[in-house]
Amino acid sequence: MSAAVKLDSPSSSELLRQFGERLACVRRARGLTAQRFSRELGISRTTLGAAERGEPAVTMGTYMRILAQLGMAADVALLAAQTENSASIVRRHQRFAHEVERGQRHPQTLFALPAELVARAELEFPENAFGEPQPW
Template structure:
């Protein structure tokens, strides 16, 4: 059962509802099912629906995971409106690695990830990776990332 919603000011309630609506609109625009988006965000489908309704009892972490899973970004200080993601320069290009591209389906094709973001994407979604389809270059990337970040290698 969800936690009781904390009391919030009417203006904050309005913003949270608009925020949830923006998340829902983005998911629909991407033609992504609630189940798929929820899995990518690491939350239940019901939690995703609560986020899309702007419920205040959902943790901020869950909201942020949903935002990231749908390729959105938010500047909490400047605005409560979600904006399009800005590619990270000098990083790992998603399109250069087929399995990473599959895992990052919601990202713009020219998106570049930092080593930490790329590793996190592989690690969180490893169950969706077809290890037999990893080419030599992508295997080398995984090994290099594990060494550089001091992580245990994924089962490659």
């Protein structure tokens, strides 16, 4: 069994929990059982459960395998890539946010990004990009 891992802030723990929850939601939305999905990934059902709970002891490699299997690895590429035109990405994010608010776009569609965008992406968020500060 792996050693216990503690994050340094409650907000980091909450973000990781939400991330795991989103992975589980996407898996379920695609009609995949945890047993079948873990078998396809080559990981134990226990490890998948830990990842879907957002436990920090799950390795980044395991999270990457899950993201890749769900077709969501491009999300991580956004974090790792650089671009000269980050303002266009901010405008795109704002447009997507408005479309979600108006019911014109489902939030899960935000995972699908064109490869050319991902290849040159750099994330820069406005101060309030994630809404109002949370109490944690």
